[in-house]
Amino acid sequence: MLRVTNCIRLKSRNFTKIVNSNTRYLATQAAVKNVSEEKEEKNVAESKSQSFVRNIFLGQLETSQIFPYPDVLNEEQYDTLKLFIDPVERFFEKVNDPMKNDENASIDEKTSQAMWELGAFCLQVPQKYGGMELTNTQYSRCVEICGYHDLGISIILGAHQSIGFKGILLYGTPEQKEKYLPRVCNGEYAAFCLTEPSCGSDAGSVRSRAIKSADGSHYILNGNKIWISNGGLAEIMTVFAQVPMKDPKTGETKDKVTAFIVERSFGGVTSGPPEKKMGIKCSNTAEVYFENVKIPAENVIKGEGQGFSVAMNVLNSGRFGMASALSGTMRYCIKKAVEHATQRVQFGRTIDYYGSIQEKLGRMAMLHYVTESLAYLIAGNMDSGSQDYYLEAAVSKVKLFKNIKFNNLFILLFQNNRFSVLHRNPHGWFVTKLFKYLVEWDI
Numbered sequence: 001m002l003r004v005t006n007c008i009r010l011k012s013r014n015f016t017k018i019v020n021s022n023t024r025y026l027a028t029q030a031a032v033k034n035v036s037e038e039k040e041e042k043n044v045a046e047s048k049s050q051s052f053v054r055n056i057f058l059g060q061l062e063t064s065q066i067f068p069y070p071d072v073l074n075e076e077q078y079d080t081l082k083l084f085i086d087p088v089e090r091f092f093e094k095v096n097d098p099m100k101n102d103e104n105a106s107i108d109e110k111t112s113q114a115m116w117e118l119g120a121f122c123l124q125v126p127q128k129y130g131g132m133e134l135t136n137t138q139y140s141r142c143v144e145i146c147g148y149h150d151l152g153i154s155i156i157l158g159a160h161q162s163i164g165f166k167g168i169l170l171y172g173t174p175e176q177k178e179k180y181l182p183r184v185c186n187g188e189y190a191a192f193c194l195t196e197p198s199c200g201s202d203a204g205s206v207r208s209r210a211i212k213s214a215d216g217s218h219y220i221l222n223g224n225k226i227w228i229s230n231g232g233l234a235e236i237m238t239v240f241a242q243v244p245m246k247d248p249k250t251g252e253t254k255d256k257v258t259a260f261i262v263e264r265s266f267g268g269v270t271s272g273p274p275e276k277k278m279g280i281k282c283s284n285t286a287e288v289y290f291e292n293v294k295i296p297a298e299n300v301i302k303g304e305g306q307g308f309s310v311a312m313n314v315l316n317s318g319r320f321g322m323a324s325a326l327s328g329t330m331r332y333c334i335k336k337a338v339e340h341a342t343q344r345v346q347f348g349r350t351i352d353y354y355g356s357i358q359e360k361l362g363r364m365a366m367l368h369y370v371t372e373s374l375a376y377l378i379a380g381n382m383d384s385g386s387q388d389y390y391l392e393a394a395v396s397k398v399k400l401f402k403n404i405k406f407n408n409l410f411i412l413l414f415q416n417n418r419f420s421v422l423h424r425n426p427h428g429w430f431v432t433k434l435f436k437y438l439v440e441w442d443i
């Protein structure tokens with residue numbers, strides 16, 4: 001299969017020109033900053049942020065980022081996007097088998113090979129490193145298609161590029177980018193290793209430690225990570241660990257979180273068996289252990305002690321993709337619900353005739369509309385150069401996990417058929433997770 005990038009290079013003569021001349025459209029541009037720029041931007045954000053949500057918290061109505069709704073793609077970028085959509089759809093229809101992936105709790109070689117060839121693992125990497133260089137809006141559209149067809153695949157792709165190597169993309173030195181980005185575009189999986197048994201939401205509390213050698217040439221890393229997506233597959237990992245650092249003012253030594261690029265081939269990196277999950281089963285989630293791993297000093301991302309900021313910015317900048325993926329999943333559920341409602345006959349009529357069923361479908365469509373609107377709003381604002389999109393991204397994530405109402409409606413619509421529908425649903429987790437809540441709380 002011909003990688004889509006090649007087609008785009010041929011078809012879209014001006015693509016690179018447009019991307020280069022219009023840097024605000026660059027996918028990752030919104031978050032790439034040096035420290036002094038960051039400070040300046042923080043001040044700007046605090047003084048006159050355009051963020052709708054931030055301003056609501058400040059008691060002000062600032063609507064410039066939501067009215068008119070952002071429409072950031074130019075004609076060329078729309079054409080480029082259209083070129084991607086067909087091969088991605090074809091992959092899901094002809095190559096990928098979501099039920100098989102779910103049953104095997106993994107994807108087979110043919111499927112992963114097709115995804116690598118498609119360029120699905122490097123959607124936002126600059127073309128000079130072998131990636132597709134999509135904007136956030138274009139990325140959202142591709143991710144939405146993945147979420148529609150197979151949410152497990154979305155997790156594999158998201159863990160790899162939304163968080164796995166995102167730190168290198170955002171903050172990597174030219175040398176780090178040169179060395180690692182072509183590899184993560186060409187068959188080597190990436191993972192983001194933050195969570196530990198005692199460290200969940202409180203990202204600053206990691207216990208893994210990396211000690212710098214006396215000659216400053218390398219670090220020795222020890223620690224355990226849990227719940228790592230692609231943890232059993234990844235060759236290249238962004239790992240967060242405490243590094244003891246001397247405060248130049250006080251002379252006191254304190255641990256500070258630092259981000260490292262770690263290769264499995266450094267030695268001392270092992271992983272546990274895949275977690276058995278309720279859904280998104282084909283995505284590999286595993287524990288990863290680091291035992292006396294020797295990391296070259298040049299593999300620190302953004303400098304010693306900057307790990308917390310790297311982790312937060314990676315998570316923030318990757319968050320919008322989740323809304324897009326789940327928007328696709330919701331669209332799939334609505335399609336299934338409509339198919340059922342227009343075929344199931346009760347009291348002599350298909351059940352879509354009845355008002356309560358129509359209301360359920362209407363409400364599902366409304367909730368989907370909200371999710372999709374949030375996804376493209378954030379992506380559009382990021383593409384327009386907004387640096388202050390974190391609260392909007394957080395809102396989209398909270399909204400997603402509060403979509404229990406959508407699942408209530410979906411499940412109630414199917415009634416007794418819910419069990420077989422859930423069983424046959426490639427997004428099992430999305431509905432089963434919320435179905436579990438229903439069982440526990442509602443029924």
Ligand SMILES: Cc1cc2nc3c(=O)[nH]c(=O)nc-3n(C[C@H](O)[C@H](O)[C@H](O)COP(=O)(O)OP(=O)(O)OC[C@H]3O[C@@H](n4cnc5c(N)ncnc54)[C@H](O)[C@@H]3O)c2cc1C
Nearest residue numbers: 159191192193194195199200201202226227228229230285
């Ligand atoms: C399928 C899957 C894949 C994952 N992939 C990765 C990965 O690739 N890399 C990685 O590093 N991690 C990964 N994780 C881990 C995930 O990011 C963590 O589960 C997450 O950080 C939450 O941590 P926790 O589960 O320990 O919850 P906790 O932090 O223990 O939180 C428990 C509950 O308390 C609430 N809570 C916590 N603090 C507060 C507070 N201050 N105020 C109010 N409420 C609070 C939380 O919202 C939550 O409801 C994955 C997890 C899953 C399930």
